[in-house]
Amino acid sequence: YLICLLSIRVIIMINLRSVDLNLLASFDALMIEGNLTRASDRIGLSQPAMSAALQRLRLTFHDELFVRSRQGMIPTPRAIAIYPPIREALELIRATLVQGDDFEPKTAERNFSVAADNYFESVALGPLMAMLHNSGEGLSLDTLPLEHDSISRLQRMDVDLVVDYVKPESDAIQAEQISAEQLVVIARKSHPRFAGRKGHSLSLDQYLAEEHVFLPLRSRERSQLELALGGREFPRKRAAQVQNFCSMLPVVAATDYLAVMPSRLYHLYAKAFDLRWFQFPVDIAPIPIWMMWANSLQNDSGHRWFRNTVKQVADGLAEH
Numbered sequence: 001y002l003i004c005l006l007s008i009r010v011i012i013m014i015n016l017r018s019v020d021l022n023l024l025a026s027f028d029a030l031m032i033e034g035n036l037t038r039a040s041d042r043i044g045l046s047q048p049a050m051s052a053a054l055q056r057l058r059l060t061f062h063d064e065l066f067v068r069s070r071q072g073m074i075p076t077p078r079a080i081a082i083y084p085p086i087r088e089a090l091e092l093i094r095a096t097l098v099q100g101d102d103f104e105p106k107t108a109e110r111n112f113s114v115a116a117d118n119y120f121e122s123v124a125l126g127p128l129m130a131m132l133h134n135s136g137e138g139l140s141l142d143t144l145p146l147e148h149d150s151i152s153r154l155q156r157m158d159v160d161l162v163v164d165y166v167k168p169e170s171d172a173i174q175a176e177q178i179s180a181e182q183l184v185v186i187a188r189k190s191h192p193r194f195a196g197r198k199g200h201s202l203s204l205d206q207y208l209a210e211e212h213v214f215l216p217l218r219s220r221e222r223s224q225l226e227l228a229l230g231g232r233e234f235p236r237k238r239a240a241q242v243q244n245f246c247s248m249l250p251v252v253a254a255t256d257y258l259a260v261m262p263s264r265l266y267h268l269y270a271k272a273f274d275l276r277w278f279q280f281p282v283d284i285a286p287i288p289i290w291m292m293w294a295n296s297l298q299n300d301s302g303h304r305w306f307r308n309t310v311k312q313v314a315d316g317l318a319e320h
Contacts, residue, residue: 023060024086026053030065031083034072084156091157092296103301109138112306115146115153116163118244119181123264124163128313135309154294160303161310167290174293176307178314180286181262185278186270188253194276202278211239213248213259249273262287264317289314 029039030050040050058065061082066073075083112132114120121143132139147153150162151170167175185202187194193210214236239257242248246269248259253273266277291310297303 020056023053023057024090026050027057027065027079027083028087028090030054030073031075031079031087034074036073039073084152087156088294088296091294094300103305105136105139105305107138108136108302110302111140111142112161113142113144113159114161114163114310115144115150115159116161117146118246119262119265120163122246122268123262123317124310124313127316128310131309131313150292154292157294157296160293160297160306162292163289163310164292165287165289167288167292172295174295174298175290176292176311177288178291178311179289179318181264181289182286183260183280183284184263184266185280186248186252186259186261186266186275187278188256189274189276191256191276193256194278200278202281204281207258207278207281208234208236210237210258211256212236213251213257214238214241215245215248216241216243249275 025043026039026045029042030036033039033042036050036054037047040047045053054066061078063078064076065079066075068074125141125143129141132141144159146162146164150164151168151172153159154162154173163178165181185207187210189195193206239255240251242251245261245265248261249269250273251257252259253275260280263277266275269275270277291307293303293307
């Protein structure tokens with residue numbers, strides 16, 4: 001199956017019997033590192049051996065594949081085009097070899113990665129890091145920013161997980177809802193039109209009459225809020241745009257602007273910034289939080305352990 005995957009999607013019109021599949025590991029290392037020396041170190045080859053592998057790759061694919069520059073080895077369009085299926089095939093091979101092996105976190109050496117926004121970092125990263133640390137000294141975690149094309153990123157194995165409230169529809173990935181989050185409207189306690197007001201209700205007219213802090217658009221036509229609300233549009237007055245939820249807090253604390261953010265995140269920082277909250281003026285269901293990963297990692301025992309750990313953290317947050 002794996003050889004068929006390679007022949008159909010990657011090495012079309014090439015006789016596989018004439019190809020050393022070890023070259024694909026060299027190609028993968030060069031794409032990741034962008035440097036011949038670091039790529040050779042990554043897979044345990046000498047630099048001359050890596051140079052020889054690159055020459056054989058060029059002959060195999062009838063393309064330069066990488067061009068030397070001051071910034072390192074720059075992949076050609078051909079290299080960029082063939083990389084996703086090659087990376088997926090290599091990960092499928094790796095997952096097949098380790099399938100059935102028990103993952104022992106106490107003795108394992110593994111770095112996990114999650115692409116998420118700063119909501120995840122603020123609310124879940126601390127408990128998750130603590131759980132990893134208590135499970136095994138060789139476990140570590142990197143968080144990376146969200147990007148528009150999360151499906152391709154997962155397929156390329158650039159990240160182990162994507163955590164987001166937007167779930168792309170694709171047969172190429174797996175997805176599971178791990179939490180749900182209520183959105184709230186926040187304002188400073190001394191806001192002149194809300195100061196001294198009791199309760200947490202806010203009419204839609206009052207909400208739309210104020211100026212607002214926005215997040216960057218997640219698509220050409222919809223803000224993060226509107227995407228989270230299923231595409232419904234709200235004609236809000238734009239006062240400022242910031243890069244993430246946490247940047248909203250000091251802006252709202254120093255102005256009369258309003259902002260919308262997840263409830264858990266608000267409660268983490270409300271006292272520090274002297275803020276108050278209101279229910280969103282339109283009835284909305286809690287926003288689902290999705291955990292997504294590549295199909296080829298479904299049966300990887302280490303990845304499965306990590307997914308379960310993330311779910312445990314999410315369950316713990318829901319209890320508070």
